[in-house]
Amino acid sequence: MPVPAIFITTACDDLDFLAPIVDRFKKELGEAFEQVPISCADDIAFALERIRTSAAARVVIFSHGRDGELLGADPPAGGGNGPAWLDKQEHFAALFGKEVFCLACQSQTLAAAAIAFGAKAFLGFAEVPFHRFDGDDPRPEPELEESCKQRIAEATQLSLLRWLVTGEPLVEVAAYFRLCVRRSTVDFARTEHPYRHNIIDLSLEMLKCSVVFAAPSTG
Numbered sequence: 001m002p003v004p005a006i007f008i009t010t011a012c013d014d015l016d017f018l019a020p021i022v023d024r025f026k027k028e029l030g031e032a033f034e035q036v037p038i039s040c041a042d043d044i045a046f047a048l049e050r051i052r053t054s055a056a057a058r059v060v061i062f063s064h065g066r067d068g069e070l071l072g073a074d075p076p077a078g079g080g081n082g083p084a085w086l087d088k089q090e091h092f093a094a095l096f097g098k099e100v101f102c103l104a105c106q107s108q109t110l111a112a113a114a115i116a117f118g119a120k121a122f123l124g125f126a127e128v129p130f131h132r133f134d135g136d137d138p139r140p141e142p143e144l145e146e147s148c149k150q151r152i153a154e155a156t157q158l159s160l161l162r163w164l165v166t167g168e169p170l171v172e173v174a175a176y177f178r179l180c181v182r183r184s185t186v187d188f189a190r191t192e193h194p195y196r197h198n199i200i201d202l203s204l205e206m207l208k209c210s211v212v213f214a215a216p217s218t219g
Helices: 013-032 042-053 089-093 107-116 142-164 170-188 196-207
Strands: 005-010 033-038 058-062 064-066 069-071 099-103 121-125 209-213
Touching (some): 005 013, 013 033, 013 058, 058 142, 069 107, 099 107, 170 196, 170 209
Parallel strands (some): 058 099
Antiparallel strands (some): 121 209
């Protein structure tokens, strides 16, 4: 039986490849599905309030991230950074009683705070890479980017199906995500893709996902 879930998505152009996953779960979950998009700083408070008040105990976040925060949108045209969120105590408090699947780079750095403010479990990642970089600038390698995104999307969708449709616990979902990545990498190693070795290296970074759980109550 489908498990109610709320999806928080962010308006970053290079995350559009995850949109078909959101559409898939809108159909799979029906009335148990809710999506709240973040496209600017003004959307963050509303998204956090929806997480806090939603009857859904499971939260899926698709975002960019860095150490200690998530980014809610692309950087403004004039430079700077997109709006940051999940970087304050009141943000983490919205996760009270929830289980969270957070697909974002460095989202593992948010897990301890989420648990401290009452989240039941938090699955985060070290990296979710689909670029190689020269300094801070991604290299223009569309073949590499497309292949990496395909692998990310496949592992994410298959794992979320287990979590939200068949109701498996989050720790098993993390293990299954790693299994999907390994299988995909083994299959891809047999191809003649021009970026084969680079893509394998980037894909293996996604194995560094982990789940942090709240300590069981002793009361």
